[in-house]
Amino acid sequence: MRALAQGPTEPLRPGRQVPGVRLPPDPQHTPRAALGPGARDPRPGPPLRGGTDGGRRCVRDPVPDLHSLPPDRRQGRLPPGHRGGGRHPGRPVEPKTARCGDTPAPGRKEDPCMAEVLGYVLGPTDDSSVEAYTTRQPWPLHGLVRVQVEGGWALGQVTSTQADRPELLRPDQPDAILEALGRLGDPKGPVVFKARIRLLEERATPVPVGAMVVAPEWEDVKGHFVPGDPDRAWAIGVIRGTEAVAPYVPDDLKDRAPILEPGRPVTAAPGVPAMIDPDDQHQFPHIGIFGGSGSGKSVALRVLCEQMMLSRHPGVVLDPHQEMEFVRPFPDAGAWGRSYANRHEVATVGKDVAIDxxxxxxxxxxxxxxxxxxxxxxxxxxxxxxxxxxxxxxxxxxxxxxxxxxxxxxxxxxxxxxxxxxxxxxxxxxxxxxxxxxxxxxxxxxxxxxxxxxxxLGLFSAGKDAARWALDTIRNRKLAVLRGPGRTLEFVGQYVLQALYRARRAYRDAVEQGIPPAGPAVPPFWVVADEAHQFAPRNPEVRAATRGILTEIAQEGRKYGVYLALATQRPALLSETITAQLSTKLVLRTVRAQDLQAIRSETDLDAEATRRLPYLRSGDGYLSLAAQGRTLPVRIRAPHTSRRSQDSAWKELDQMVQADPLPQHLLAAVTQQGGVKPTGMGGLAQLLSRDLGREVSLDELAAALDELAAAGQLVRRDTPFGPAYELASDPDGGDGSEESSADEVMEEVPF
Ligand SMILES: Nc1ncnc2c1ncn2[C@@H]1O[C@H](COP(=O)(O)OP(=O)(O)O)[C@@H](O)[C@H]1O
Ligand SMILES: [Mg+2]
Missing domain, CATH: 1.10.8 (Helicase, Ruva Protein; domain 3)
Incomplete structure (x- = not known):
């Protein structure tokens, strides 16, 4: 890229030839000058993208030089009589189309040099962003635009917008921006719309001041946003702000990202689909989803799982909320609804599968x-x-x-x-x-x-061996969904992931060294987990059996084709080592200051996007793609499937009581501690809250202990400080040498 001789921010001079940014020999020939200051074109303005020539201007038109205008016009005030309002009806000039009859470039639908001028760059500009102004109409937030640069065009996206009525705010001062716009060819209007535009690719030199900003062409957009082989890529949503390009997006692409808006039927993507290319995975392996409660994490994780199943990618899903099931078509998804019944298997740990x-x-x-x-x-x-x-x-x-x-x-x-x-x-x-x-x-x-x-905890109970089950499932190119209560899922999850990761590594190493592998092929696979901070907590004092294996996969899984897709509502609590390896991140609504701080330090979201995080709607977010080096505002698509509905709330309650993991966990904790003293209740409630991932109150704990005592599993002893509980008997038929008293154990296990 050639640097401008005059220095980066200096405006271009008349007569100087710069490809794509040609300057007029005479400033009076600028289109605006033809009408004179303050003049308004009586013809009604064209719609944004209407007509073949309306609203368009030959983008090879010269960019007028602001500084070459006569001083009186530079200083001149706007004449009175401007109407307020957002959209100015006037279209100032007949576009100069002297060289616009060129044959369209191959692949372009229309004459490349005809494009609608949306506004002008007035600066300041730098190598990756510009400030642009217009009096025509408000800039669409996140809208895609083309910015004239030395040698051609650069695609950019509006990252923030403003509207201003200069004469209200600055009644005594001539408004330089309105004047400058007038000279460049923008119709006069009392309202100035300003946009900050980020270029999708960095430039070697700043964008020239005075450059035009025009509507984008599909070919440019496609080149930037649609992977080489769109059939292999995952359309996980739509890029927000791309509605203007929607008419040009091929239907089959739009069809792959059905969008759900509250109170409206599901529709095809109203813009450019947001795509993740799984073939980038070997370089940028892991995916993270961050967002507060209700922000749309589980829906996004479901969408990712559906894409995995569509691509026949195998995986292991740790499902603490029992919601990852893909049988029932999403009721609102219309024709997009479908079932993935034969692309996944679900097993409950401690019941269907356990550790052999x-x-x-x-x-x-x-x-x-x-x-x-x-x-x-x-x-x-x-x-x-x-x-x-x-x-x-x-x-x-x-x-x-x-x-x-x-x-x-x-x-x-x-x-x-x-x-x-x-x-x-x-x-x-x-x-x-x-x-x-x-x-x-x-x-x-x-x-x-x-x-x-x-x-x-039921880890060694009867049932199929969990690792063998998962290995068979991934060999059949399916998702293996493991569900169960907190800690049990953690232990069995660790066991399964260790076994599968070792098997995959051994297989890959053998293939690489040209040795015949010991067993059948072990495919690459995904590891999916919701509430990932529970499986890999940042605080080393919080125990989690899965932390080690997840960290290992985060750091080395790429080599073996083992990839993570993790969702968490508490990014601030997720292991930093793992967060650092999540190269594709989807950030949804986040309100908590601590998590905003973590997102700020661990993603490349800019200040504007971070500022918006607390106000996003469910399903809206920012997709940060290391593979493309950019962050896109997206709306995640509607899922094809939904979690199973309950027949009746009361049946559900019965099931909840039957499936309540509290007694089991409580008994395990009492075994661990060798008993419970009255002073240990608070610590025990805390331990259980952590294990079960929900608040266990002292009252609930007391009731559960008494229930276990009533069932003969514990013995209650009343002391002056409150009840104490001991195990009813040694479950393994102790030999009488069991010396460990409750007190001894209490000292060993700190709370
Ligand atoms: N992509 C989306 N499109 C439309 N609505 C969504 C989307 N994602 C989430 N929602 C809405 O938000 C609700 C909560 O989403 P969910 O994924 O369960 O949140 P989280 O797991 O973050 O708590 C959903 O029930 C749905 O109504
Ligand atoms: Mg959720």
Whole structure:
């Protein structure tokens, strides 16, 4: 790009030839000059895009030089008698069309040099944005425009707009902007409309002052917004502000982004579809959706999942709200509604699928037990003991038996002798022979408490092995939707993701090294999660079994074709390491100051867009595409499917009571702590609130504890400070050496 000799912001001089920005030999020949100052064209103005010549001007017309106008006209005031109002009817001049008869460029529908002039750049300008003015009509926010630049045209988007009546605000001063516009050919009008326009691509030099701003051509727009192979790309919504180009967008493209507005039937995209190209994924792998409650995150995630299923991309969906089901056509979507019944499978953890203990490697057992109560408390002693006790392909009961033998190593010989225990010691002689050096008793007890906790969450209950189920599902190119209560989903999710990611890595590595892979092909896959901050919290003190594997995928998944699509209403609470890797971000309505701050620092949203975030409608947002280096205002399309409707609210209530995870989690927590003291109620309520992802009040906790006591699972003991609860019995038929009192455990587990 050639720089302007006069310096970047200096206006162009008459007679100087710059391709695309040619200046007149004589300022008096400017179109506006033909009418004289203050003159109004009596003919009615054309519609914005109407007619073949109306409202258009040859864009190869010279750009008049503002500075070359005579001083009297520069200083001149506007004559009285201007009408107020937004749209001025006048069209000032007969367009100069001397060279407009050129043959249209290939691919263009019409003569490229005829375009409607929307306004003029008066500056300040820089290499990526300009300020443009007009008296004709308000600028459409987010509207697409072409800006005249040295050597041609640049596509831009209006990022903010203003209207001003200069004579009201500045009655004593001549208005330079109106004057300048008049000289450039804009009709006189008392209202000045100003727009800030961001160019979609940076320029080497600032845009010349005096340049025209005209309506865009579809060919330009297409080149910028439609991926090379639109059939492979995902139309996830419409670019807001592109209505003016809508008549030029091919129907099949518009048809792929049905838009839902409140109180109106679903319609095809009223503009340019917002597209994500999944083939960019190897470079810009992961997608993040941020937005407050009700902003449209789940709908957006649903739309992404539908696109995955349309493209036959497999994936694992962690679905804490039990809403990711794609069977029922969206009732308002009309002909766009459809079902993806055979493109996904749904399984509830702890019921349909669980962790098959026999499938766990020693390392996986370590990881599971470590994440049960927080990694920090996992000690090298525990790690070593699990290494000695765990044997591959053996059952959970065998592991428990071996643990019991190890514990009995701390008993006297008389206690060890006789009965079932002696038999067990015979059976696991290797453990018995190691004696006390396997681990101190407290270590073994701590391992057992962790194991009981996970068992009580239903992790090892009957059901298909979750990892095998998910692997089969993705091999069939389907989405594997895993649902279940908070922590259970987290543990099983971790287990599944670890297994699939390892399998995929091993497969890719083998293929890359030219070694025959050990098993059938493992496809690339997506990992989708709503409420992602719960699966990968930023605060390292908040435990989450899935944090490790999600971080690993965020950092290295790209190499293996494993990609994240995460939604969260609390970007400020999502792991920073992960947020930093989300190269495609959709930001929806956000009100909370802390989250706005996180969005400001972790996305490339400009100040204007960030300022608008609290006021967006549900489904509206900004799509920041690292692949294209730009941020687009979008409206997410209507989904094709909707979540299952409930038959009756009362049936739903019954199901809620049956499916309430509180008692199960409570029992697990009491096992973990070895009991509950009156002083521990607050901490326990907090722990449960976090586990279940909802507020658990002290009253609710007290009622639940009493219910468990009534059911014989806990024993209630009244103390001067309130009730205390203990486990009714050791669930594993303890051997009497169970020394760990509630107090001891309370000290071990900090709250
Ligand atoms: N793209 C959209 N188009 C039209 N309406 C939407 C769109 N996204 C969300 N909405 C409206 O907003 C509501 C809340 O959306 P939802 O995705 O459940 O929000 P969130 O998951 O962020 O809490 C939806 O029920 C719907 O009425
Ligand atoms: Mg939601």
């Amino acid at each position: 203990w026999r499938e766990l490697s020693t390392d996986m057992v370590r990881r599971l037990l470590a994440s049960a109560f927080g990694e920090q408390e996992w000690s090298p002693n525990m790690d070593a003991a699990v290494g000695l006790l765990h044997q591959r392909k053996q059952s959970l009961q065998t592991f428990r038996d071996r643990l019991q033998v190890a514990r009995s190593n701390h008993m006297s010989e008389e206690q060890q002798a006789g009965g079932a225990l002696e038999q067990l010691r015979q059976q696991h002689k290797d453990v018995a022979d190691m004696g006390r050096q396997i681990a101190p008793l407290e270590t073994l007890q701590a391992i057992e408490r962790r194991l009981n906790y996970l068992d009580r």
